[in-house]
Amino acid sequence: xxxxxxxxxxxxxxxxxxxxxxxxxxxxxxxxxxxxxxxxxxxxxxxxxxxxxxxxxxxxxxxxxxxxxxxxxxxxxxxxxxxxxxxxxxxxxxxxxxxxxxxxxxxxxxxxxxxxxxxxxxxxxxxxxxxxxxxxxxxxxxxxxxxxxxxxxxxxxxxxxxxxxxxxxxxxxxxxxxxxxxxxxxxxxxxxxxx
Numbered sequence: 001x002x003x004x005x006x007x008x009x010x011x012x013x014x015x016x017x018x019x020x021x022x023x024x025x026x027x028x029x030x031x032x033x034x035x036x037x038x039x040x041x042x043x044x045x046x047x048x049x050x051x052x053x054x055x056x057x058x059x060x061x062x063x064x065x066x067x068x069x070x071x072x073x074x075x076x077x078x079x080x081x082x083x084x085x086x087x088x089x090x091x092x093x094x095x096x097x098x099x100x101x102x103x104x105x106x107x108x109x110x111x112x113x114x115x116x117x118x119x120x121x122x123x124x125x126x127x128x129x130x131x132x133x134x135x136x137x138x139x140x141x142x143x144x145x146x147x148x149x150x151x152x153x154x155x156x157x158x159x160x161x162x163x164x165x166x167x168x169x170x171x172x173x174x175x176x177x178x179x180x181x182x183x184x185x186x187x188x189x190x191x192x193x194x195x
Contacts, residue, residue: 009044009179013037013162016052016174019062020167030074030161037177038072038161041144045181049140049162053173062167063113066140068147068157077161078151081112085140103139114138 014036030038041047051064069077084106140162147157164173 007180007182009182011037011039011177011179013039013049013051013175013177016172018170019164019173020170036161036163038069038074038159039177039179040072040159041147041179042158043183044179045144045183046179047142047144047160048178048180049138049175050178051138051140051162051164051173051175053136053171062171062173063165064138064140064162065113065165066142066162067160068150069159069161070155070157072159074159074161076153076155076157078157079112080142080147080150082108083140083142083146084108085114085138087136087138114140 030036039047049066066080066083067074067077068080069075085108086103086106088103142160144158147160150157160177162175164175
């Protein structure tokens, strides 16, 4: 019955909140009640980040940024860049209108942020237009090896977190990490929130 959770580990990055009224410091403060959870990939070889949000439009511009760091306190954090992501969303406020659960193929960002809202990296109609996004999700995936030597400073980074910037307007947003490919099999649940 619980086979998914036997093979994978789910950790909340941050709960669904209005990321506009939440102090920006909470979204950049690590490992606090309202802050962003840092995870360790010491016991896991793969992470998928799922970020879900409500209405995002040009008046609600925000950036999603992923970081690699050397411990769960967030030390030696480096923003990751030029990585692929996928998206899915409906493009209308009416829940009875046509929606989709189809994910795009990989889209690679050119810099270190996925822009949502104004000049969006997210393309809800998949036609290059900047259209409001409703009930969207973004999926970002990394192998532990992808982030381990991300910088040239000889610091090993096996921890990870994701943040969202202040959108300047009401945006309900939450995120979870789904960790998979455990480093070794055990009957005891492997943690991802401690080094």
